[in-house]
Amino acid sequence: SNLVRKRRRFVSTDYVVDETATLLLVRHSHAAAVDFLNSITKSTALRIEWMDSSRFNRAIELFSRYDDKEWSFTDCTSFILMRELGIREAFTTDHHFTQAGFTLMLPKVKNE
Numbered sequence: 339s340n341l342v343r344k345r346r347r348f349v350s351t352d353y354v355v356d357e358t359a360t361l362l363l364v365r366h367s368h369a370a371a372v373d374f375l376n377s378i379t380k381s382t383a384l385r386i387e388w389m390d391s392s393r394f395n396r397a398i399e400l401f402s403r404y405d406d407k408e409w410s411f412t413d414c415t416s417f418i419l420m421r422e423l424g425i426r427e428a429f430t431t432d433h434h435f436t437q438a439g440f441t442l443m444l445p446k447v448k449n450e
Contacts, residue, residue, distance in 0.1 A: 348384045348429060351419055353412045355386060393418050409434050 355378065362371040378384055389397070397414040409417075417438045420428070428435040431444045 349419070349423065349425060350378075350384060350386055351412075351415055352386060352388050353415045357412055387419050387423075389415050389419075393422070407434065407437060409438070413438075 355375070359371045359375055362374050378386070393415065396418045397411060400418060401409065401411050401414040404414075413432070413434050416428070416435075417440075420426075420440060426441055427443050428440045429443045431442065433442075436442060
């Protein structure tokens, strides 16, 4: 892919990893979730950032402040981390990231 050729590095959070593994377990299988977890822990293209108490508390503040949005708490943890690290592009189709001021790297999917 173009991103691989550009040697793009990706950053995710432990919250996103948790949600993804759980989704794979529910929609596919335990084996799919384990494969995902094993793959990402060995990946050199992905860095996992952890929600410490400072990030967690800032996510609570953000989540609490925007009661007019349907942002999940996990969205807010991502927004906090992305702002902290100066990341402007999100590898997602989730329009909540656009609402929060980020650029989507993936096209919007119909019926989302």
